[in-house]
Amino acid sequence: MTITNKSIKGVCHLNPIAAATAFALASLSITPALAEAVEAKKESKIEAITVTATKRSQVIYEVPIAMSAFSGDELASQGISDITDVGKFVPNLNITGFSAGHNSSANPFIRGIGLQDHLITTDPGVSVYVDGVYLGRQVGQNWNLANIERIEVLRGPQGTLYGRNSIGGAINIITKQPDQDAVTKVSAEVGTRGRLKGSIFTNQAVNDDLAFNFNLGFNRRGGLGEFTNLPNAEFDVGENQEFHGRFSLKYNASDDLRVVFTADANDGEGGTRPYTTLIDEMPNGRLYQNGLRNSDVAADPYDNATGTIETSTVSNNANGLSLTLDYDINEELGTKFIFSKRSSEYKAGLDDDGAVVGLDHYPERGTADQTSVELQFTGYLGNVDFVTGLYWFNEEGSNRQSASEASFDGGPTKLELDQETTSRAVFVNVGYDATDDLRLSGGVRYTEDEKSASTNVFDPIGTIYSNKEWDDVSWEVASNYTFENGLNWYATVQTGYQSGQYPARPYFLINQFFGAGGFDNPEAPAIVRANNAFIASENISAINYETGFKGQLTNDFSMSVAFFNTEYDDLPYQVSVVTDAGFDTNNLVVEQTSRGIEFESTYLITDNFTLHSSLGFMDVDVEEQNGVKPVAPLTPELTASISPSYEFELNNSALVTTRLDISYRDSMYGEPSSDVRRMTQIDSRTTVNFDISYAPLNADWTVSLYGRNVFDERYDDARLNTGDYILLIKSNDASEFGVRYNATF
Template identity: 85%
Template structure:
């Protein structure tokens, strides 16, 4: 990189300080390394090659493992509080283990097997097809990269909103063991151990395991024998990684991980009086039949009171250096996940709308890459194969709709194949040009049975798409980098999640007693998938270290989406139906992040995001993007006190703001699905003795006990309000390194 200038112009300095004061947590490096170089740029692999974060021509944030520790970030949901235009919610089927990232308004609106995420999550290069039941405890982490905007060239399908890249620590020759323990209010009990050891000079391993428990927020008032409280959860997790250097040119890394969690249903409540013409109100139920405290639960169905999740996986990565300029990388992975969850939608002791649910998913993926340098040209090319089989079940012996049995049998197999290439060219010392293309073929075979007289309906479909990217990056003499990028992204079409409309078609085709009715429904191919979802993003921005004390990034983007599905949930006469509303959407906005060393001891991190979303009008109605806040911001000041005995006390505050949003595609105030804005505040005060191998911290999370909604759904019969499982927590954390 070019040497940064020492001084900014007065106007530029004023703008930088104003922007810094407005926002929050930057994800650029935040460690004071030396007096003449306080900020160290993180090296990332967002483009599947190592680059300094400032030189990557996309909007991205990166947290090092030390950043995560200093901010008290323990799971991926916390990351969503400190990245502009990133919002992570968790409400799938009332589960506590789900994490639904939304980047720039694109994400996962449901958890069933026929619904794909719009933001892809990778762990050490392995794509996670399902986002319920996975291990979201951020232990043994080298860094996290959040890539904003479509990433269809290098990360493939299901990244039309962006990608989250989690990189764990690889085994090396350093002998180190770390332990941590955390005890706090709300029944918090957390412990973990990590060790890295060398067996020989060519063989090393690391291993971590942990336990995390948090108490609930309410009680199941009609289930005195419930095993867990509302919102209570506990989980065991572990990960083993072994690295073997077979030769100077050949390296293998084998990894295995697993987690096992269970707890009580996530907090939610049901509003009945607000919809006086709804089915629940017409049945004589009122809000008085729902638990008076929204964090309690009045269900009498034990099957909807407990959730559980398990996941495990193995991966093998092999790297071979063909010569000094060419190398190959092979990644193989198998993963399995399962969950048990469900909601009692009516929220009362009366058995009307109860949906206990189970789900499984098994995936296998293979990727082969070839990387190289040819003079001023570097490239990454490869082939990719992915297969996933999964199912969701609501048993007609447990699930109830309107007091009668209902069922859901949903199965899908997905096979995806792709070939890609990305090339970079250093036109001059300061100007870099890059571009890439990816061809993807997807095939889905799905089946559903929501009503035995209709039987199981099968369907299959294929899609293909070419994604591309072109970019330029220029480094100025003062160290500032300008970039411009045109990116496209792709997501294969999706089958409906809960196709209870099929029963309605069955009625229309002749009713229960007509033996030809089911055949008519199947002949009409009623179980259909949507078309390709495509996105194109135009983006420009600046990023870099402007002085020894100040680094920043700012991005301006405009993204156009075609055939984007919004999920619409309604309570019909035959069941709780989820269908896809296909829209055209344009998103535009700005994102800013910074790190500013005000003094040697005082650091200010900031982030800020603004987004305007325009959805094309349909039949005189203008939808809105669901779960998409217009404004996001965070501010994180940190100050280190040096004591007379050379011990240090580091105090840090993190303020995170997420604007109001809508829980579904309608902004009609009569539907009452607006989710209010929220501001959460954390603090962490850490004491580290001089020359000691341990530190102790006093922490507080959501210290003002901001209670907020994760989502709201108006079914036409009732209003379902999914509450956040976040609440104030205070405690003590101890960490030691040996």
């Protein structure tokens, strides 16, 4: 689809960490007008780009939202191998991975909103898309950043164009589409801590209309500790390995119709993530009263003293198919159709007592299957452009803890949790170029959600079923103005929506059973079910007021700054406590206000020396409840990064590129409770990476020396105060040094 009568006010480039590329949900062809604008900007030392953040082509500074963009090539040059590392360099973004001890999950938090749990009844507050396909679950997915064209991070509610689970923001992962270039790339990496990584990518054209690409990869990393009481454990603590692959086929059926088919899969396994349990700090807790002490858990928190083999291993695998059709009706109108089916499953679990005794251990399994369909209709009519569409999503998933494997207080415990979610939406977004310098835009989205859930935590009660429906209208209005010097001012009001959530571990139902008479009352199960205690929270709503400036102030300096205030209603925090009946996770519904500032810049100090930086500050206020003031979990007040890079030529004309990446995350709380002894407070951390690459003149290969977390900063991913003990989930991040080789043919 081409763009006509479209004002091109300048093509600029913004990237806080590395050279930025297009911010897009769906790739669109660069038009002749845009190409001319790029040509006109060649005198700039900062690369020119266009973006499609609003599902149509725009200059990046004309998009009235705060965002960051990373190209796949730059991610590779930095040695970034997973999405968790990306989270170290975006303001007010924190990515953790602690789900049930799994070492391959990724839980992003943007501006104080994220996912505290992983069970099927919890929904993320930050949506993740791969090539326009929403990932409903964030455990068991393929997070290896191979065959990546770019990654984009949108901050703030994105309810109009991105839908129901984007009240905190959205992350788009866009892979490389097949084209006519014949290219093959291989890479290999060997390093400390048993790092062994290899991948191959090839893109080939069969004929003028048919092309394909695929990549295959393997990634292994050794552990950080041992299972001291399990000599036959298959993996060490924190060890992981994964095979992954992706195949994409593109067919130009005509000049107007393009078809892309994609299939991907991954298969991973390893040892549980490092964690430890603090018992002495809770002398009134059940573990302490049963005679356990801190001396009973492993002395080194990166070792594990469990005696339960079922909680020593984790596994994950996922696979998916997608079909995308792009059709140009004419030069001004076009349509896009995206169909996808995905499946994922995992095995994980924790031994919460951390000792050899079989007191509290919870091995679990989970599955999720999803189908999604999206139809878009896009147009450019004079000074007006629009995108409208229909969306349908269905997910079925389950979680299981078998009573034959799981134990609570030394006795069997079970969890059966199932949920089916169906979501339907219709949306429209319109932009109007009022003048060459002023653009106005707005949009609206109507969403209907239905969830059918069931749970069984106690056989005498049996399975309890529940069903609920929600609907909501999300909207946004925005304007942006370009000044003579190219600086762009924007202001936007956005809303977001998320359907309510069922409790993740409803062991409180057992207490209700005994309160109704228990085994002495044959009607107790019916009474518990009649109480309708297994119910979902109300739908969550968000409204964001934001203004900012973006621009390339000189040929050497580009920047963006954003000021925001976001208000959330009926936001559920997942709170886990140990009750007499079991490890209970329920929803604490709060009102939250997040306000702050974000800054990103790229400064070309010389032709060879570049400095990238980012800074985020956020103040989060949560309404007091029953005399207790909760806090936003896993949300640092201050985030910052600085990344200088320098390149120079040797006497033989070989190019050497050096880069240093320093990331800072302020202290935060691991759960919604800020107890007076700060038992759940996570300390601040600073991590440092370096990369030194050598590329001979006219050669097709590069060799690099790398260091990740070079000062071996050990930090916590989460802390939970269960009332009985403190659970410390340690990061699987540790220092690593090695050599990376890349070749292109």
